[in-house]
Amino acid sequence: MTMSTLIDAVTGPSAPAPAPPALRMRPRGLTAEAVLIRRSITHSLRDTEALLMAVLLPTLLMLLFTFVFGGALDPSGGYVDYVVPGIILLCAGFGASSTALYVARDMTTGIIDRFRTMPMRASAVLTGHVVASVLRNLFATGVVIGVALLVGFRPTATPAEWLAAVALIALYILAITSLFAAIGLAASSPDAANAYGFILLFLPYLSSAFVPVDTLPDWLAWFAEHQPITPVIEAIRSLLTGTLMGDAAWWAVGWCVLFVAIAAVWGGRLFRRRARRR
Amino acid sequence: MTIAIEAHGIAKRFRRVEVLRDLDLAVAAGSVFGLLGPNGAGKTTTIDIFTTLVRPDAGTAVVAGADVRRDPDGVRARISLTGQSAAVDQVLTGRENLVMLARLSGLGRRAGRARADELLERFDLADAAARPVSGYSGGMRRRLDLALSLVVPTRVIFLDEPTTGLDTRSRGELWRVVREVADAGATVFLTTQYLEEADRLADRIAVLDRGRIAAEGTASELKARVGGEVVQLLGPDDEVLAERSTDGTVHGLRAAVDEFDRTAASTADGARVAIRRPSLDDVFLAITSGPAEPARRADLIGSKG
Structure with missing residues (x-):
């Protein structure tokens, strides 16, 4: 590396005198978002352990619940139809939890400072992680449904109902990913982010995901009935297998939108606050 | 002379800690400016303010012609x-790192x-x-880091302790x-803890101490402030037994040697006297409240006048 080549690196090739200094332009439209979504997707694809987990976990859970617990819970063999929505949400929650880790990692390394000292929306980094998580977990959902069909899942949904179910699942993934992203912003380190997020992963167990709510003790049944996961489960179950919908869909959409809003406001505040001090 | 960075009365506190108070600074365009200071002196906060990461509580800073606040x-x-x-x-x-940064800096895909x-x-x-x-x-990472900073050849480049942890x-x-x-x-503004780095790289050096600029000048100007030659008493293995800064006159050197003469160390086997130019280390120790042993600092300051 010689002096002249380095001068070229700074001013452009064959510039005898220093060229007028260039300006760093603001990326046009949603370019920053597109570039950083692509970055996060690349991260997901190169994280082989996480990718393997995204395929293995749904497969193993599906097999476990169908063949190990299924017989005891419903000897007639219909448990697989009952349990699919629960496993979808369980896997989506698990897959989304790494968002907290990715966000915390970006916030504690120098990369966020570099973006913040450029004329761009630094928050595009978060958009990138959230969108990548939604895509990643929709893929995991596809794996769940694929394995479920292989082990005897017989959905009755029309194409419109499929579409609605997938849209609701995507909305749920967006909601839980946003929460995890905010947790990643609140955490002081990537390890802490991992630990805080753990609590969210337990919620599906205390819902109608695996057993009907009325089989639970009264106090737990009340919680399971009114916690946000249950209406989401019930709505997906109704769309896919034709069980009673009731007002589950409204509650499901309402909860998810509320969580996205909370995460956006909370995360926005955290992001601005952390802007001032690492 | 064009000014690349100009700061007046910058103050910043985090909760109860006053990090910067009344900091004034001017950096000529096209120069390398070294900001020197012990840990916790406020070097990174200064860079954070100039690069818009942190807003100052008071004062103004204009970087490459634009006001950091407005x-x-x-x-x-x-x-x-x-x-x-x-x-x-x-x-x-x-x-991929470089292409990503180029795209985020407004360059098209091909460019x-x-x-x-x-x-x-x-x-x-x-x-x-x-x-x-x-x-x-580590070295490759740092080179890439610097390359990322040059994706767009900007007017001012900030380097916060660029060589910490490198061999x-x-x-x-x-x-x-x-x-x-x-x-x-380009104008380069760098912070460092390594005096040699500032000595080798920087056209001008400012010493930051407890949130204020304690001294500013070229390396030789700063060295001249400490005084003349430093007289050392060396042991048989070239270890420094004692050290005195002098004013560089014959009388001053003799006084320092006389002082060694009165100590027991000077009679030890193989002990000898050496004379060296003051280093930036001496400047740093004389000016800052840095991590120097108090005794040695007192020596330096005490023999200055």
């Missing part, structure tokens, strides 16, 4: 920051790729371009690169 995007369009922790994406390859290849070649990273950064050595060879390489960047016309 026109932060104007500043951001004209600066690059290489922070203390390497701002590179570990998962992406070297080329971004061309610029990335150019920088990889010139920063000696072409062979490692397709490898994930996680496999890079001697990588440090030397980086010094050369920084020097060349400055020779190409």
